[in-house]
Amino acid sequence: MSETKKDEQIENNEKKKESESSKTKFTFKCTRCDKCCLSRGPIPITAWDLQLWAHNKVVANFLPYLDIQEIPSGGIDLILKPIVPPKSGNDDEASNTPSPFRQVPIEDLLGAKCSMYNEEQKKCLIYENRPLSCRTYPLEFDGNSFTIVDEECPGIGEEGMTKEDLKEMRDIAKTMFLELARMRISLPVLYQVLSKTFMMDLMKQQMEVMSNMSEEDRAKLDEIMKKNQDNEHEHEH
Template sequence: MADDKKKKKEKVKTPKEETEKTEPAKKPAKFKFECTRCGACCQNRDSIPITFTDLARWTKQGSFMNVILPHLELRGLSEDDELGKLALVPYIIMEDVDENGKGKCPFYDDENKMCNIYFTIPIFCKTFPLSFNGEKYYTSDPTCEGIGKGDMTKEALIEMRNNAVRDYNERADTTIAMVPLQGLFIRHFMKQSQQTVDRLSDEEKEQLDELIKKSKDESEEPQEDS
């Protein structure tokens, strides 16, 4: 009788519970990507970070740098990044920027749905949408419709991962190098400015002082309400 009562008290396992214990944990889905040429990543995006390697390549291509340079601007990184507070790094600036700070890449041809500088695109674009943060890989834009599509070979995946690591390392090196470079440029231009002032005659110095004083007074004048 005691054995019968014990058997009744034992919990009967459901098929689901049995399956959960016997089946091994599922492996994360393999990363796959195939560009669908939808243009979303080129038309609604933040500014594109540029590295010294990108700049060197474009400079070696001669006049091509003149095409890209008008769209470059130095900007700071995230305010949460201590290094970013000190360094200004080059970016490709977007056009038609909305209230969220996103816009269209100036090199994207929306009529033909293609990049006009595809053969020499920045490393940041080359690795999209796979990114690397120094510890692990991640998708920089999970909404990209090309993720999960196509047949990605082992070799293609390795190449994408290598490009993601390269992008991370090149951007880190560029940011670090920009800190002392900015100091050198500032010191150089201050020295040149001082040399220019030293070459002025006393009369020219007085005229310069008057211009500076006038400019300062005008900037301090209260603005009338319209």
């Protein structure tokens, strides 16, 4: 091989190595553009978050914004509910008012603005108490590898990330994975037990009301029940 060809090959190999290393090198620095806060949708909440909020005595402040969401794998997540997006079409103004209490299909909440983000002030209102999920965004760990969940995040590729920063971000992503797994195991169990207890309490309350009724009221109730049954039978025939 001629000297010129050798030099060319060495140069090509160097370029290849350079491009491979730049492809695998993950650098990130949040630019605080808040793009993610405007479109995060439901944010999964873990015991880590509840513990932090309890420590800072702010759990009660979050209660109106917490909800349960079914996940595709069949389980449930505790979520920080986003602001309900305004409905387009013929809806009146009142129903367009964003409210964390309105029941909406979860699909409508995907990509919706976080309820903790203030657009006028352009800031997260709970930054010190922000969930673990926000601390690891846009990096996620699935038990085997790390993935970027938002390729459009402007922080990706930003210089200035030290080895320690990267390790910290990866550790937070791993913690999120474990905490979420724990939550997804315990939530359905708690949910079942609590629903059962709640139903039993309701039945007890009903029985108590019945036993405290006067003879006269009980006779009236029997009469109403009998009428209803007769009506049902008439409709059947």
